Amino acid sequence: xxxxxxSPDDSTLESSLLNxxxxxxxxxxxxxRDLRRLLCVTVALLVLLLAALNVYLxxxxxxxRRQASVLGQQIEEMQKAIDDYETNGVPWMDxxxxxxxxxxxxxxxxxxVMSKYPLPASPRGLTAPTVPAATTVPTAAKPAPPAKK
Amino acid sequence: xSKPNTLLIALVGLLALSVLASIVLCIFYIRAVGLAQTLQPxxxxxxxxxxxxxRNRSIVRSMVDDALEYSKRNAAIDPLLQQFSLKPKPTAAAxxxxxxx
Numbered sequence: 001x002x003x004x005x006x007s008p009d010d011s012t013l014e015s016s017l018l019n020x021x022x023x024x025x026x027x028x029x030x031x032x033r034d035l036r037r038l039l040c041v042t043v044a045l046l047v048l049l050l051a052a053l054n055v056y057l058x059x060x061x062x063x064x065r066r067q068a069s070v071l072g073q074q075i076e077e078m079q080k081a082i083d084d085y086e087t088n089g090v091p092w093m094d095x096x097x098x099x100x101x102x103x104x105x106x107x108x109x110x111x112x113v114m115s116k117y118p119l120p121a122s123p124r125g126l127t128a129p130t131v132p133a134a135t136t137v138p139t140a141a142k143p144a145p146p147a148k149k
Numbered sequence: 150x151s152k153p154n155t156l157l158i159a160l161v162g163l164l165a166l167s168v169l170a171s172i173v174l175c176i177f178y179i180r181a182v183g184l185a186q187t188l189q190p191x192x193x194x195x196x197x198x199x200x201x202x203x204r205n206r207s208i209v210r211s212m213v214d215d216a217l218e219y220s221k222r223n224a225a226i227d228p229l230l231q232q233f234s235l236k237p238k239p240t241a242a243a244x245x246x247x248x249x250x
Contacts, residue, residue, distance in 0.1 A: 039157065047160060050164065054167060054170050057174035071185060082199060096212070099232070100216060103226060107225065109223070113219055
């Protein structure tokens with residue numbers, strides 16, 4: 001006997017199933033037809049749903065890739081700026097700060113100007129919390145705060 | 150002989166392709182999110198570092214401004230500022246050459 005579900009042709013289906021056709025077998029054939037239509041509609045809807053999901057996923061994945069690429073570029077630029085600061089800016093600032101402190105030691109009127117800048121003034125504090133001995137600014141350069149109130 | 154339901158077969162084929170595409174896109178999406186998440190902490194760390202750099206630069210700029218302001222009152226600081234190219238060195242008066250040379 002043929003599988004009734006695999007035969008879409010109504011006449012074939014009926015001839016195979018209903019011989020002789022009765023009322024209940026006709027109802028069964030109609031039900032199978034309805035079920036098949038329902039299955040087609042369901043699968044079509046599922047395909048549509050998945051297509052929409054795929055479009056969404058594609059856009060999201062592209063957006064994420066773009067964001068990651070922009071982030072990578074930003075990181076590269078920031079790293080470059082920091083490297084430039086550490087190789088060129090910090091030694092200059094260290095020397096300048098040290099010279100100013102020395103000058104302030106010799107000129108008390110300038111020491112009052114320098115007192116605005118708390119020690120350690122060395123910008124190397126950026127990379128390490130403790131300033132290396134070679135670049136430390138002498139603490140003696142810092143003017144002592146006035147004792148009287 | 151039964152006729153195959155071509156519409157249903159086509160739809161099921163489409164469904165299978167869609168599922169496959171969904172899986173591939175999901176993998177792409179997860180990898181992209183992972184990449185972005187890997188870069189995020191690094192970016193935050195560098196941003197904090199850059200803030201410190203800018204703060205230090207502004208402090209030093211302020212020191213330079215104060216030193217330049219002080220140089221208006223006391224020229225003794227000028228050699229120091231000239232050493233760091235913050236102030237132009239005074240141009241020495243050119244010797245007067247005798248005419249004919």
